[in-house]
Amino acid sequence: LATGEQLCLQRGFTGMGLSELLKTAEVPKGSFYHYFRSKEAFGVAMLERHYAAYHQRLTELLQSGEGNYRDRILAYYQQTLNQFCQHGTISGCLTVKLSAEVCDLSEDMRSAMDKGARGVIALLSQALENGRENHCLTFCGEPLQQAQVLY
Structure with missing residues (x-):
């Protein structure tokens, strides 16, 4: 799954061939099909793994990062900006990479x-709401709508 994620970040999901994935990961084809019924099923598992790790990192930052909720939300975006400045792209964001080919993805992957x-x-919505309640953030509208705009 980790190898597939790296290949997808480089080539996209449709650009990543199954043969290339298996060769790079050093996994026999039979072993792959023991765990995944198709490349698309692999893609779903890869996305679930990616988002689980992403959610864990974001939860840790927003719930127990330094400063108040405003500081924590700004730290989240500063990390993204730093990554962009280092790599020239949002290199670790599978969502951004795969959004360009969402029409070509299976319904399960979408x-x-x-x-x-x-x-x-x-x-993000919960952090915005907490920040508003703690008086460190002021904004118009509902936290969910603001989080959708920010993300």
Whole structure:
């Protein structure tokens, strides 16, 4: 799954051939099909793994990072900006990479992307709401709508 994620970040999902994945990961074809019924099923598992790790990092930052909620939200975006400045792209964001080919992805993969993105938005929304309640953030509208705009 980690190898597939790296290949997808470089080539996209449709650009990543199954043969290339298996060769790079040093996995026999039979072993692959023991765990995944198709490349698309692999893609769903890869997205679920990616978002689980992303959600864990974001939860840790937003719930127990330094400073108040405003500081933590700004730190989240500063990390993204730093990564962009270092690599010239948002290199670790599978959502951004795969969004360009979402029409070519299976319904299950689109659903996994949607679920993952909704989870990120929910975390941001909760942090915005907490920041508003703690008087360190002021904004118009509902936290969920603001989180959708920010994400």
